[in-house]
Amino acid sequence: MANAQTTKLKILDAAEELFADHGFSETSTRQITKKAEVNLASVNYHFGSKNELIQAVIERYLEVLVPNIDVELTGLKNDNPNPTLEEVFSVFIRPILSLNQQRKNGTSILLQLLGRSYTDSQRHMRRFFLGNYGDVVAKFVALVYKAQPGLSPSEIFWRLHFTLGTVVFTMASSDALMDIARADFDEQIAIEGVVKRLIPFIAAGVSAP
């Protein structure tokens, strides 16, 4: 089996950083293999194609993230049968922030990747997401509905997509925004600070009259 593992990992690590920084089509397999210090052909040998590499990069994150969110979701459901909207949205905080322990800048890398893949192919991403993690999504939506029973299903659909837009868009560019905040307001803010400002915003939005 040689050390295929480490070659595959080197490719994934190099690719995710380049994809997050410059986008998918702006990153070439030659850039990836050069940064990973592996042979050009190994992308196709190990992943088949560049597209399958893109998918592998994203799945590596979702594979650990979504189960973690699921744990928080059922934990919340058990501890508190009637959680508030803020509590429901907070189930994302710990799993998303803990990506930073798994990999340096893991949080912002994933969210940048999501932002890019989302704008690139909304429909495709949605199908993939619902296909693979539909039960977690359903669990989450059910909790939102319980916290805000006045909302019709279609209103929940719209408001959660608004929310998704806010989060993905903000987090995808959180590095730049934090830089600006530092420059314009002398504000020393980290990614956790952004999240803590985000939660009240979206909770208020979703529970708007």
Next chain:
Amino acid sequence: MANAQTTKLKILDAAEELFADHGFSETSTRQITKKAEVNLASVNYHFGSKNELIQAVIERYLEVLVPNIDVELTGLKNDNPNPTLEEVFSVFIRPILSLNQQRKNGTSILLQLLGRSYTDSQRHMRRFFLGNYGDVVAKFVALVYKAQPGLSPSEIFWRLHFTLGTVVFTMASSDALMDIARADFDEQIAIEGVVKRLIPFIAAGVSAP
């Protein structure tokens, strides 16, 4: 001067559609000139480079949109010295929707373009925007502050960027979202309907406690 005007226009029209649908780097000059039915070299002859064409496509929209927003803004200020947040955000509705009269699907094309250019180069767009339309932005922020005087400048900064994310992200993918809403909820919704659902959401978000 020949009929340079119409060649330039044909290129702009073809390019904006391709850019909105597939992204900037995913669209080649050959695709553009083929769709526009003009010679390949005319992109470089009339615009200098592909990058300058991208800028020209976006500027053609902003040139008419931002002054219109400015008019609404000063109109609101005169009619109502103390407008609510919902009223302030509503100044965007008419100008943005009226892009549809100017060009078919104008609204969603511009917003898709903004979404793409925003994720591609956050800092660059911000500088361009503030450089060219900084006074309108300042006028708008001042009205937000007046409607919500409890917010600190840095809180306004963050919440308006959350809002920008929500709007651009939602509108950039509004076609796909409307399709899903039609399929899942039998909901016959148009772009105006999306906007009317969006305004309360962001107004509530910005005025969150």
Next chain:
DNA sequence: ATCAGTTTTAAACAGGTGTTTAAAATCTAC
């Protein structure tokens, strides 16, 4: 009708793209 200025055209340029090939190197198990 001529001529300068502008625009259009086909062709070529130099370089980058993802992917495939077949040989060489490496690893694993007997």
Next chain:
DNA sequence: GTAGATTTTAAACACCTGTTTAAAACTGAT
């Protein structure tokens, strides 16, 4: 230690990219 499978490698493939060139076509004014 050798055989067989797996992995790595350098080279080539076929194609696409944005841009430039220089000649041709067209334009409006004299």
